[in-house]
Every structure is written in structure tokens, then in C-alpha cells.
Amino acid sequence: MATTTDVLAEITGMLVEILGDEFLLAEEVTMSTSFNEDLALESIEFVALAELLHERYGSGVDLMGFLAEKDMDAILAMSVGELVAHISLITHASLARTSPTTKATPTAATTAAATASAPTAG
């Protein structure tokens, strides 16, 4: 699905930005890559990722709501794919809520949801 591919590519770019390309190459990240097992992501690095996601997708993805149900160990035990799935799902739902008559492609859904909500994370 196009949305999933787009979101995976964006999250991968963010991870490379946070960890540095001397440690992580984009090709190494797949849907089944685990934040803890494969990337050894530190909790402070996940916080940095959350900030970038919030800037990119805005409050529409309700990242806080998604994270509120988890502790840091549970978050880091996730695969990249689980985060991608959450964001893809919510960007779709958010578009469906704001423009029910628009028949958008998944790619347009991601873009529209992202531009509709201004980044609020500092």
C-alpha cells in the first residue's frame, strides 16, 4: 500500500537523521525492524523520533494518545511496522473525518493530513 511505503520511508529518514548515517543506512530498516532488538534505540532517541513525527504529521495522528497506553519498554519493543501502521491508519481516519466526500488516494491522504495540522511540538 502506497501510504505504508511512504510512511515507512519517512520514519526511516527520521531514524537515519537521529542515529546518524554512520550507524544506520536506510536500507537496513524494514517493517519488521525492532526499535530495541535491531536498532538499540535509546529512550531519548525515541523521544526525538516522536518530536519529528509530531512535526511531520501534526496532532492529527494523536501520537500522545497512542503512546499513553504504553511504557517506554513497550514502545521500544515495537517494530517499525507497528508505528507505521498506526500513523497510516490515523492519517486515513483523519482525512475521512475532515473531508468525507473526497475520494483520495492513500498518498494524498497522508499529505492532506500532514498539511491540515500545523506542527505544534516545539
Add this chain to the structure above:
Amino acid sequence: MAFVPAGSLRFHVQRLPATAGAAAPDRPVVVFLHGLVVDNLSSFYCPLAVPVARAGHEAVLYDLRGHGRTERPATGYDSRTAVRDLVSLLGALGLGHRRVHLVGNSYGGTLALHAALARPDLVAGLTLLEPPLGGAWVENMVDTLSAAALSLEDSPVPAELLTLRLRKAANLTSIADELLNRTSLIDDIAASRTLTPADFARLDCPALIICGEHSELVPGGRELARHAPRATIEILPGLGHDVLKESSGVLRETVLAHLETTAAGATRGARVPRTGALVR
């Protein structure tokens, strides 16, 4: 805005806006101060900062001087400089004109108390998780940190081990090594003045002290609660020092309830002059 210049340093800061709908403009922003050396802002993120933001309070987290992703200068690890750092940072964030609620964990709690005593005009309330206060805490802390400093000096992490998987351990080790062996942190803690009951009695904002039942810091917390006129202490059963890690559920509810109470008090307090003006 992850990095914010304030004073002479660049601080790593995370701001979580109050969830839309629940936000109330007159609620104090909640600012989090983490513990020493191996700690950083991320330990607050899940257990408290996200729930606090979702309950309608803006949350501000920052890495203290030398910790996490904030710059690590060689000096300035005393409580006076820490308070100055906080005040500069609040100014840089545009929060210098309003009182904030400070949540401090461990040594961050001690720093929050110092801040409230030094700048009562800036602090609306305190939540202190396991703050080391009184007694022999300075001596104990200096002993512990000195032992850690020695062990780190003997085991540097070779650069060739810095692969993706080992980066996490290497980062923690190298930050601790730099802080303990290449800054004045241990000397600054050793020289710090222990707060006394007379200091506690000057604290005039609402304060909640939260300690783990089995922690050796309970007596210091009780002493603060006894002498500070608006302080109370909550002992969490079955827990030790690391209440933040061990008890997210009970801790979260306790802290949120305290924030609601103090926010309601602050709002009532703010309304008094307005009513008075109407009557006049």
C-alpha cells in the same frame, strides 16, 4: 524546537502541548527536572509527561546541564547555577512571565526545591519524587559518584565497539565518564549546602513529596513535609527509590490529582483580585 540556546548553553528541550480541548490558559506549565548522571528527560516521557499533557497541562522537559543531549561544559553543576539555567531557559521559551509547576525526580527534585526557594515568584507548585534532602545524602551521593567515576576511568569504550547495537551502552558510559571524570560535578555536589528545616519553612507554594516506602530518602521527605506549611508527603507502598520507573500507574494518578488541586487553587487565587476590583 528541540535545541534552545539559553544563557551560555544549548539545551535539549521537548515541549508537549496540552491536548486540545482540555487546555486551560491559566494552568501552570509543568516543567520536569530529571535526576543525576545517567538520567535525562526521556525517563519522564511515558510515565508522566504524556499523561500530564493529555490532562490539559503543557509539559516542558529539558536535559539538565551536561546531561542527555544538552551541552556538557566543564563547570556549573551546583544548585545555584542549575536554578539560573532553569530561569534562563524559561525566559528563552517565553515562559518567564508566568509561574510554572516543577516536577523533579531524585536530585532534580532537590533542584526544584532550590528553585522554589530562590525564585518563589516563578514557581506555582512542586511535585518532588524521591528528593535527597537533609541527613548524609551529600556524603552518600559523593561516595557513590566517586566510585562510579573510578570504575569508568578504568573501562573506556574502544571506538571500534561503536557499532549500532553497542551504541546505546557506549553512549551512556561515555556521558557518565565525561560528567564524572571531566567536569566539576562531583566537586560541586560535595560543596553543596544541605537545606535545613529553616529553609523548608520558607517554602510557601503547594508541594507534594512522593517517596517509595523502602527508600532511605523517606526521613528527609518527611522532614520537608513537617516544616513546609503547604507540603504533604505520599509514601508509595512496596517501592524503593525509583518510583518513576516502578510505579507508573499509582504515581501518574497521584501526580495528576496534585496538579488538578494546585491548578484549581491557582485559578481561585487569580480570581480574588478580579472580584475585589469589581466590588471596588
